[in-house]
Amino acid sequence: MNKSELIQAIAVETDVPKAAAKRILNAITRAINTSLINGEPVSLIGFGTFSVKSRSARSGRNPKTGTSIEIASANRIHFKPGKTLKTEINS
Structure with a gap:
């Protein structure tokens, strides 16, 4: 599943337009990213x-040359x- 398919699934599951589902997904990923960047x-x-x-x-080891x-x-x-x-x- 890619991002656009996930947006479609959210739109269908929550009965909201795809534009709103995209904003929701973007907000969720931003919140997760921010938390991880802050070490939480x-x-x-x-x-x-x-x-x-x-x-x-x-x-x-470099697999091609074998050098460390x-x-x-x-x-x-x-x-x-x-x-x-x-x-x-x-x-």
Whole structure:
């Protein structure tokens, strides 16, 4: 599912015009982005939790040449699915 399909699904489910559904989705994604940028996790009960985790610097190998390289530390977004979502996917 891509963004336009998600907007269509929101419009159908909530019985609002697609333009309003697009504004709703954009507001939700902005709120999630802002929270993650500020280091705050976002928990959606039944769906899951988005959080930011740090990945420390490490050594790696260039697969083409085999030479050793240093990989810089970075933050990454982590999603942990909720119990309800896991149950629905596995049934």
